[in-house]
Amino acid sequence: MAIPLSYVARNLWTRRLTTALTAGGLALVVFVFATVLMLDAGLRQTLVATGEYDNVVAIRKGAGTEIQSGITRPQAAIIETHPVVATGEGGRPLASKETVVLIALRKAGAAKPTNVVIRGVSQAGFVLRPQVKLVQGRRFAPGSTEIVVGGAIARGFEGVRVGERLRFAQRDWTIVGVFGAGSSGFDSEIWGDADQLMQAFRRVAYSSVIVKLRDVDDFERLRADVDADPRLTNEVKRERTFYSDQSRALSTFITVLGLTLTAVFSIGAMLGAMITMYASVSNRVAEIGTLRALGFRRGAVLGAFLVESLLLGLAGGVCGLAVASLMQFASFSTTNFQTFADLSFKFLLTPAIVAQTLAFSLAMGLLGGFLPALRAARLEIVDSLRSA
Amino acid sequence: MFLLRLVLRNAFRHRLRTLLTIAGLAIAVLAYGLLQTVVDAWYAGAAAASNARLVTRNAISLAFFLPVSYEARIRAVEGVTRVSRSNWFGGIYQEPKNFFPQFAISPSYLDLYPEFVLPAEERAAWQRDRKGALVGRQLADQFGFKVGDALPIRGTIYPGNWEFVVRGIFDGADSGTLTRQMMFHWDYLNETLRKRAPRRADYVGVFVVGIDQPDNAAAISTQIDAVFRNSLAETLTETEQAFQLGFVAMSDQIIAAIRVVSYVVIFIILAVMANTMAMSARERTSEYATLKALGFGPGFLAALIFGESAAIATIGGAIGIALGAPVAVFFKQAAGIFPVFEISSDTVALQAACAAVVAVAAAVLPAVQAARVRIVDGLRAIA
Numbered sequence: 029m030a031i032p033l034s035y036v037a038r039n040l041w042t043r044r045l046t047t048a049l050t051a052g053g054l055a056l057v058v059f060v061f062a063t064v065l066m067l068d069a070g071l072r073q074t075l076v077a078t079g080e081y082d083n084v085v086a087i088r089k090g091a092g093t094e095i096q097s098g099i100t101r102p103q104a105a106i107i108e109t110h111p112v113v114a115t116g117e118g119g120r121p122l123a124s125k126e127t128v129v130l131i132a133l134r135k136a137g138a139a140k141p142t143n144v145v146i147r148g149v150s151q152a153g154f155v156l157r158p159q160v161k162l163v164q165g166r167r168f169a170p171g172s173t174e175i176v177v178g179g180a181i182a183r184g185f186e187g188v189r190v191g192e193r194l195r196f197a198q199r200d201w202t203i204v205g206v207f208g209a210g211s212s213g214f215d216s217e218i219w220g221d222a223d224q225l226m227q228a229f230r231r232v233a234y235s236s237v238i239v240k241l242r243d244v245d246d247f248e249r250l251r252a253d254v255d256a257d258p259r260l261t262n263e264v265k266r267e268r269t270f271y272s273d274q275s276r277a278l279s280t281f282i283t284v285l286g287l288t289l290t291a292v293f294s295i296g297a298m299l300g301a302m303i304t305m306y307a308s309v310s311n312r313v314a315e316i317g318t319l320r321a322l323g324f325r326r327g328a329v330l331g332a333f334l335v336e337s338l339l340l341g342l343a344g345g346v347c348g349l350a351v352a353s354l355m356q357f358a359s360f361s362t363t364n365f366q367t368f369a370d371l372s373f374k375f376l377l378t379p380a381i382v383a384q385t386l387a388f389s390l391a392m393g394l395l396g397g398f399l400p401a402l403r404a405a406r407l408e409i410v411d412s413l414r415s416a
Numbered sequence: 417m418f419l420l421r422l423v424l425r426n427a428f429r430h431r432l433r434t435l436l437t438i439a440g441l442a443i444a445v446l447a448y449g450l451l452q453t454v455v456d457a458w459y460a461g462a463a464a465a466s467n468a469r470l471v472t473r474n475a476i477s478l479a480f481f482l483p484v485s486y487e488a489r490i491r492a493v494e495g496v497t498r499v500s501r502s503n504w505f506g507g508i509y510q511e512p513k514n515f516f517p518q519f520a521i522s523p524s525y526l527d528l529y530p531e532f533v534l535p536a537e538e539r540a541a542w543q544r545d546r547k548g549a550l551v552g553r554q555l556a557d558q559f560g561f562k563v564g565d566a567l568p569i570r571g572t573i574y575p576g577n578w579e580f581v582v583r584g585i586f587d588g589a590d591s592g593t594l595t596r597q598m599m600f601h602w603d604y605l606n607e608t609l610r611k612r613a614p615r616r617a618d619y620v621g622v623f624v625v626g627i628d629q630p631d632n633a634a635a636i637s638t639q640i641d642a643v644f645r646n647s648l649a650e651t652l653t654e655t656e657q658a659f660q661l662g663f664v665a666m667s668d669q670i671i672a673a674i675r676v677v678s679y680v681v682i683f684i685i686l687a688v689m690a691n692t693m694a695m696s697a698r699e700r701t702s703e704y705a706t707l708k709a710l711g712f713g714p715g716f717l718a719a720l721i722f723g724e725s726a727a728i729a730t731i732g733g734a735i736g737i738a739l740g741a742p743v744a745v746f747f748k749q750a751a752g753i754f755p756v757f758e759i760s761s762d763t764v765a766l767q768a769a770c771a772a773v774v775a776v777a778a779a780v781l782p783a784v785q786a787a788r789v790r791i792v793d794g795l796r797a798i799a
Contacts, residue, residue: 049690053691096506129477130477131477138668139665196475230648293684303437303692
């Protein structure tokens with residue numbers, strides 16, 4: 029027969045201060061654990077949202093990022109006229125020949141400038157990215173020195189309101205609109221006319237060509253043709269793969285750093301749980317003896333103390349998770365090591381993270397409580413009754 | 417003396433509990449020290465940079481280059497003693513995870529960096545070999561490079577495969593010098609580009625400028641930028657230190673997060689320590705009442721509790737600080753990404769301060785309670 033749960037719960041309640049301190053320690057570890065996972069999930073979500081599954085990015089072979097890449101005009105023309113590329117109104121291919129460069133802008137309140145992506149797009153650029161929607165002002169007029177800025181740029185940087193001008197490449201660029209791109213990476217970019225930007229930056233080659241496939245399954249055919257064509261020194265990737273490859277280093281860095289920290293911290297918190305549970309056992313030696321004398325078996329006593337420490341872990345887990353869920357209102361922006369440009373993303377709480385976090389907190393409770401529970405179960409009835 | 421003995425006896429009454437607390441404290445102090453050192457390591461590039469050197473780059477961003485012809489015009493600016501070219505190469509050695517910085521430099525670069533110590537004969541050998549490369553001691557140790565080794569690198573910014581031969585290994589003048597990098601001839605890069613991609617030839621990533629007086633840095637920077645105002649490639653000149661700090665600033669939110677987390681670990685251990693002290697004091701309520709009945713005042717009881725807390729924190733903190741140095745050495749080898757990873761004396765002081773704060777904070781509540789307990793209630797209390 030098992031010892032009733034109410035007995036276990038009341039034991040924790042009787043020693044409220046100790047329980048609160050131990051659960052507090054566990055909660056802090058859980059908080060760090062959950063925020064790291066949330067940050068990584070937010071980064072992934074941003075990248076998945078950035079890429080459309082039926083879009084394909086062509087860059088120079090081996091370049092890895094658009095900043096390092098170059099595609100000549102003839103090469104771009106070959107790729108955009110490939111038969112698998114979908115056509116839009118007027119039979120024009122749904123392809124955007126883009127030029128991507130970095131400019132240094134100052135974040136609000138920061139002393140040092142940060143690199144921001146400025147992307148020159150063709151007319152089809154907006155059609156290819158349905159997640160990009162204008163929230164203020166208007167689109168840039170084709171062939172003009174007008175630009176539109178992403179939401180994360182508009183919120184985080186100085187001098188980028190509609191009507192203001194940015195000066196770079198010997199020209200003044202008027203900001204005529206702000207676009208929201210949801211949680212995608214485009215939210216951290218500035219867009220303008222590709223040909224104007226190319227002239228201003230004195231480029232002769234595009235950085236990348238983005239095309240929409242007529243059929244999602246045509247990707248392999250396009251890739252085979254691009255690889256086989258001796259005129260093309262390019263490689264094509266699905267847009268989604270392209271963006272997740274680009275942030276792999278940042279994602280790994282966040283995960284490895286965060287989980288290493290959590291592992292170290294959890295040792296501290298588990299020691300705390302162990303101390304509490306040992307005290308809980310040694311204070312109740314006589315009680316344990318009585319329970320055993322009443323007929324509860326060793327297994328039941330072991331179970332009761334394990335449940336107690338699991339409850340302790342759960343309390344810490346729920347508190348830590350509750351605080352961590354508040355982090356969803358914050359956003360995080362940092363330089364992506366691979367693209368060398370600023371990327372802004374949110375903390376994202378997913379059901380999987382909730383489950384992982386609770387499992388983690390229960391595991392800490394279990395590991396911390398196992399040895400003390402074993403000691404409780406091993407007590408001899410006579411000795412423990414006598415100790416009272 | 418009597419007080420001290422009583423404190424130590426008390427502290428080790430529950431040997432297991434005290435040992436667990438000490439272990440927890442040691443881990444927390446160690447983790448705090450390592451996190452502080454990670455933040456320091458981030459700034460290592462800036463710390464090693466000099467205020468007596470300027471870096472001139474394209475004003476738009478580092479992704480844009482400057483024409484090589486600017487070199488002569490920068491040298492003509494008053495106060496400039498030396499100008500050297502440097503291009504970030506960004507190549508991959510075998511696999512992307514083997515990342516290390518590679519720079520294409522002109523020979524005068526070495527004169528600008530006296531902290532790179534290179535034997536004269538190796539420098540001469542390097543200068544004779546067009547494909548010659550210099551690698552730093554830290555880099556050479558990591559990958560086992562020796563003089564005469566072939567060093568193939570796959571370019572990302574400059575496409576294709578590039579062949580280099582190690583002609584020299586340079587040491588750092590002091591432990592703060594970053595020698596986890598590779599340098600090779602700018603001329604080799606440029607001549608190859610002339611053949612492969614003529615439009616990209618004759619451009620320089622940044623010019624490193626030596627100046628006569630560090631005090632003139634601001635004035636000379638302004639003069640250099642004035643020379644190129646309204647040209648096709650406007651320049652931005654700043655001291656090397658400011659240039660390096662610009663890189664650090666790009667990941668400032670990550671650094672801020674590490675800083676926050678390093679204080680979280682202190683709170684975790686504070687909770688553990690406060691718990692231990694609260695439990696000990698609770699169990700000894702009747703003892704404290706007895707001491708009071710014997711005539712000891714509340715001050716004595718407070719001293720007893722603070723003393724016990726301080727004893728545990730001192731031992732735990734000392735172990736944590738002592739473990740710092742060996743763990744840092746291990747961490748540096750295991751991670752392999754931080755060229756400088758040493759626990760500074762400031763960090764040790766901060767670690768000690770944290771242990772002290774934890775000791776005091778954990779003892780406050782139990783001490784107040786013990787001082788307040790009424791003799792009758794205390795004697796009646798059962799743990």
